[in-house]
Amino acid sequence: MNDATSFGVHRLWKDSFVSALQPGRRGPMKCIDVAGGTGDIALRILDHAREKHYDRETSVSVVDINAQMLKEGFRRFKKTMYHNTAQISFHEANAQELPSEVFPDNTFDLYTIAFGIRNCTSIPSVLKEAHRVLKPGGTFACLEFSRVNNPLLSTLYDQYSFTMIPLLGTILAGDRDSYQYLVESIRKFPPQPEFAKMIRDAGFVTGDHVDGGAWEDLWGGIACVHKGVKL
Ligand SMILES: C[S@@+](CC[C@H](N)C(=O)[O-])C[C@H]1O[C@@H](n2cnc3c(N)ncnc32)[C@H](O)[C@@H]1O
Structure with missing residues (x-):
């Protein structure tokens, strides 16, 4: 259905979202993909790290609130080389309150959320949790529909x-x-400048809009990538 409504464009957006993050370029990364039930982003992260940087140690924890979505992601990963390895794990949890016993403070190098934050009832709670689980220097990256x-x-x-x-x-x-x-x-969903401010309010540094700092519009703003770094 995603393919039908977006004419498959969501795949191109996901490809460019992940390749711009360059997972594995500076060595193995611990990643968390939230609202990631389908495994679409996790698979791209692992493939990019392996194919572009010969990295077989980068790992992704996929988190989703919906057990059915996680099942779908798990089923897809069963057909890949990552199945049954330490590179991938699936967790049923709410993005707004990630269980700290599973996801302690300062754990991840990269936090991704694609087409998921819009569905969460409290965006500030999601951002607060993202900030908590990222290591200092870690990156928050969000792909979401936005304002044209x-x-x-x-x-x-x-x-x-x-x-x-x-x-x-x-x-x-x-x-x-x-x-x-x-x-x-x-x-x-909040327009680009408002969402960038929410990311900053959660404690991230977002850089300037000019030069692709705070956000990058895709297709005139139909979708948008926001990034922030935890100091
Ligand atoms: C449109 S899908 C996107 C899935 C995937 N990231 C992708 O881009 O293909 C949105 C996902 O957000 C999940 N979701 C919604 N609210 C959530 C929450 N509070 N915590 C975690 N996941 C949530 C849904 O279960 C669903 O899997």
């Missing part, structure tokens, strides 16, 4: 979103309401 700034693109995008996505939801998944919710939740 160009008026023409914004009008076209609105028309597509409010008519086509719920229609595709009805036809392909028999579930108009979930896809209507998807469109509405995207509109409710």
Whole structure:
């Protein structure tokens, strides 16, 4: 369904999100991918580390609140070389209160969350937890639908979103309401400068917007990558 509503573009966004993070470039990393049930980001992280940097020690803890999503991720990983290795693990937990016995303070080098933070009821709680589990110097990276700034693109995008996505939801998944919710939740998510401020308020350094510091718009802001570093 993601493929149908985005014409597969979410895959390209995920590819560029992960390759820009360059996992494994400076040696093995401990990563946590939150709201990562499908395993899409975790798999890209491990593949990038292995293929580009010959790194077989980078690991990813995949966290999701939904056991079914985790099952799906686990099933996909079963077909990969990472299955049954220390490089991958799956955990059912809420991004807003990660269990500290499993995820102690200052544990991870990289925290990723893709198309997940929008679904969480408290964004500040998610960011606070991200800050807690990252090591000093660790990176927070978020890929999320965002705000389109160009008026023409914004009008076209609105028309597509409010008519086509719920229609595709009805036809392909028999579930108009979930896809209507998807469109509405995207509109409710804070615009880029506001979200960057929330990341800073959680204690991260985000850099300047100019030069790809605080965020990077993808496709005119249909999606956006935000990054922050824990000092
Ligand atoms: C649209 S999916 C994205 C999955 C994956 N990151 C990807 O990009 O393919 C959103 C995910 O967020 C998870 N989620 C929603 N609220 C959550 C929360 N509070 N804590 C952890 N995961 C959550 C859902 O279960 C779902 O798997």
